[in-house]
Amino acid sequence: MIETYLLQQLIAFSKNGTLSAASENLHISQPALSQSMKKLEDILGVPIFERTKNKLTLNDTGRLTVELTEKLLTQQEEMIEKIRLFDKTKHTLCLGACAPIPVSDIVPLLPRFYSGFTVSYELKNSNEALWEGLEHGLYQIIIVHEETGKYLKCPDEFFSFPYRQENLSLWVPHEHPLSAxxxxxxxxxxxxxxxxxxxxxxxxxxxxxxxxxxxxxxxxEFDAFQQISGTSAFPSFTTDASAEQRQEAGKKVIPITDNEVHVTYHFVCRREDSDRFLPLIKQLRSDFSA
Structure with missing residues (x-):
């Protein structure tokens, strides 16, 4: 069995080129590193270095060893990450969302149906980042505004349904030229x-x-934005999906007609988790419509 630190030190030697440079970066003595390389060679049972009086270099077998070691260490890191993410899913529910409204819809519901779980969420600017997070176990649920990406390529792997719409409008003071x-x-x-x-x-x-x-x-800062937008002479955006749809005196809500501002949000999870999230899915279908 080769200890990981020996493989890491081999990679450091390969990258730095000399024992002195590698030992400095590893914060160990040069004799200690030299001893580690000899120990690794003994475990492998084949020479991986060429030794001269004042220099140690990798031979062809050593270069192959480095190549395979890099792959092995990468696989080890991926294994550790997958195990940690798997354990996290046993007591944590993480929602990835493309917009704030789905967060305000779903996050308050999660403790009701999944008591004992730690609930967290992340807001992302792109659907692609959300699909990637779902695929790698970072999120258990994602909300996207287009039914694209992995779902279309692998429909048997994911469960998805459109759960609500959102339409953007402009909020303007009555004295603003656009208010006409x-x-x-x-x-x-x-x-x-x-x-x-x-x-x-x-x-x-x-x-x-x-x-x-x-x-x-x-x-x-959201609180500052709310306060300033309520009194400012400048327009700002608002949405029909918000419980705080604004109709204050002195302000007017003007609908925007472009298709880009009329979106449908899709709830997505892994198909294997759809039964687990069935209570949440039923609640969303009861509360909203797309």
């Missing part, structure tokens, strides 16, 4: 100053992509 409109298009927002909260998942990327000529005033 009953509805608008994204192109109408060119060169406008718009308050934008940054932690909004894919909506953030959509705004930057579809409104390249808008002047965004970015805000990172």
């Amino acid at each position: 409109l009953s509805e608008l298009e994204l192109k109408d927002l060119a060169y406008q100053n718009i308050l934008l909260y940054t932690h909004i998942g894919f909506w953030y990327e959509m705004c930057k992509e579809k409104l390249p000529d808008a002047h965004f005033l970015y805000m990172n």
Whole structure:
């Protein structure tokens, strides 16, 4: 059995080229590293170094050993990560979502149906990152705004259903020139100053992509954004999916007609977990419709 530290030291020697440089990076003495390399050679039962009076270099067998060692250590790291993630799923539920609304819908429901589990969530700006997280066990549930990616390629591997819609509108002061409109298009927002909260998942990327000529005033703190947007002369975005759909005096909600701002959220989990999440799925289907 080869101890891992011997393999790690071999890789360090290969990368640094000399015993002195490798021992310095490993924070061990050069004689200790030399002894480790001799021990590894003895375990393998074949010479992997060429030795001269003042130099130690890898021979062809040694270079193959390094190549195989790198693969082995990578596999070992992947194994440890998979084991830790598997253990985490036994007592933790992690939701990955593309927007804040699904988080506010689902996170409060999880403790009701899965008491004893630690609940966490992550907001991502792209569906691709969510699919990757689900595939690697980082998330047990993801919410995406397009039924794409892995689901279309492997429909037997994943369970998915559309659970709700969200439609973006613009919230403007009555004295703002745009308030004269009953509805608008994204192109109408060119060169406008718009308050934008940054932690909004894919909506953030959509705004930057579809409104390249808008002047965004970015805000990172939600409470400050809520306060300032309520009194500011600048427009901001709001949504029909929020319980706080705004109709305050002095402000007007104007629907946006572009297809990009009308999205359907899809609940996705591994098909093998669909029975486990059936109580949650039933609740979402009862509370919302797509």
